[in-house]
Amino acid sequence: MAFSKVPGKEDLYVGGIFALRKPETFLEKNFTSVLSVIKYSFAGWGEEANRFQHMSIDIDDMDDQDLLVHLSSAVRFIERGLYPPVAPDESTSGQKQRVDIINAGPQSSPGSVYVHCAMGKSRSVSCVVAYLLWKHPHRFGGKQTASSTASTAQRRKSAADAVEKAVKWVREGRPIAEPNPGFMRQLELWWEMGCPVDHDGAVESHPIYQKWLYETKLKEARDLGMAPEADWIRFVDEEAETEKNEPKPEVPEEPKGELRCKKCRRILATSKFVVEHQGTGNKGSSNAPCPHIFIETLSWMRPALEDGALDGRLNCPNAKCGATVGRFAWQGFKCACREWICPAFSLNRGRVDEVDIRRGVLGIRNPPGRNGSL
Numbered sequence: 001m002a003f004s005k006v007p008g009k010e011d012l013y014v015g016g017i018f019a020l021r022k023p024e025t026f027l028e029k030n031f032t033s034v035l036s037v038i039k040y041s042f043a044g045w046g047e048e049a050n051r052f053q054h055m056s057i058d059i060d061d062m063d064d065q066d067l068l069v070h071l072s073s074a075v076r077f078i079e080r081g082l083y084p085p086v087a088p089d090e091s092t093s094g095q096k097q098r099v100d101i102i103n104a105g106p107q108s109s110p111g112s113v114y115v116h117c118a119m120g121k122s123r124s125v126s127c128v129v130a131y132l133l134w135k136h137p138h139r140f141g142g143k144q145t146a147s148s149t150a151s152t153a154q155r156r157k158s159a160a161d162a163v164e165k166a167v168k169w170v171r172e173g174r175p176i177a178e179p180n181p182g183f184m185r186q187l188e189l190w191w192e193m194g195c196p197v198d199h200d201g202a203v204e205s206h207p208i209y210q211k212w213l214y215e216t217k218l219k220e221a222r223d224l225g226m227a228p229e230a231d232w233i234r235f236v237d238e239e240a241e242t243e244k245n246e247p248k249p250e251v252p253e254e255p256k257g258e259l260r261c262k263k264c265r266r267i268l269a270t271s272k273f274v275v276e277h278q279g280t281g282n283k284g285s286s287n288a289p290c291p292h293i294f295i296e297t298l299s300w301m302r303p304a305l306e307d308g309a310l311d312g313r314l315n316c317p318n319a320k321c322g323a324t325v326g327r328f329a330w331q332g333f334k335c336a337c338r339e340w341i342c343p344a345f346s347l348n349r350g351r352v353d354e355v356d357i358r359r360g361v362l363g364i365r366n367p368p369g370r371n372g373s374l
């Protein structure tokens with residue numbers, strides 16, 4: 001099974017490197033474009049290689065490889081191959097050609113594209129799935145947009161469903177289709193981003209991609225038992241400043257409250273920087289509230305993190321105060337509620353005041369089970 005047709009009206013094929021062993025057989029298929037999701041060159045094919053457009057993505061079939069960053073350019077390449085743009089100087093004949101295509105009905109695309117890797121199982125299938133998710137979102141649950149009002153958990157679930165459906169779609173034509181788990185997760189992120197293809201670097205500049213890349217780097221550092229290098233630590237409050245004009249991956253939340261140093265009352269975090277965990281609001285639980293309030297990495301922590309320590313204390317940034325208000329651990333730690341938070345930046349509940357801005361009441365917590373606690 002050298003070539004497998006991807007079900008649908010596009011003349012889109014997926015397969016392995018085996019199909020390229022015999023150039024004469026391959027050329028019979030008259031592909032107009034070939035996407036190699038593997039390091040591959042047609043240099044030995046001479047003039048014949050000019051019969052199709054070629055793009056090669058040099059990547060291994062490993063969970064931790066970053067295929068995501070290539071998806072915008074890969075999908076754009078596939079689309080250009082299937083539906084070649086009409087050149088301006090051919091506009092007259094091009095129009096005629098278009099009409100012919102329309103008259104030909106929905107049977108096929110004007111161009112034909114072969115997407116391959118080594119086996120035609122993981123890398124190439126991932127790129128085809130990315131294309132289908134972008135081109136035919138309605139087949140897989142409808143277009144996902146970053147501004148969707150769904151919760152993070154709901155978005156992840158619908159992304160997982162969409163990707164699963166798209167892989168099944170390809171599997172109808174190629175039963176061995178099976179992107180590796182790392183690529184599956186990346187395809188979910190692709191869907192969550194809304195499959196951005198405005199330009200080749202569309203994924204790279206997307207906040208969801210940047211966040212994922214950062215988390216990947218944190219994990220690599222963690223696996224090596226090291227703290228991240230100071231110059232690439234992301235301080236979430238600083239990003240909130242610089243990314244005001246960028247599309248927001250999360251629905252902006254009304255500030256509900258503040259966490260202040262108990263000793264000097266300096267604001268340490270607003271509620272939008274609180275990392276939700278099961279014990280955050282002690283919702284509906286009769287147990288005592290968690291001793292930790294987890295927050296994002298914020299710029300006032302910079303002095304504590306610059307030294308490259310794996311864990312340590314967090315002190316109040318007010319120079320006149322400097323009280324210990326919590327602690328951090330890049331490798332994470334387990335809260336009293338048994339949830340593992342990683343990385344962990346914790347404010348000690350006993351050392352901060354929780355202020356509800358809306359009610360203008362200081363230091364009073366909502367009772368358990370009520371919304372609006374920090």
Ligand SMILES: [Zn+2]
Pocket residue numbers: 261262263264265266316317318321322323
């Ligand atoms: Zn203080």
Ligand SMILES: [Zn+2]
Pocket residue numbers: 277278279280290291292335336337338339
């Ligand atoms: Zn907890």
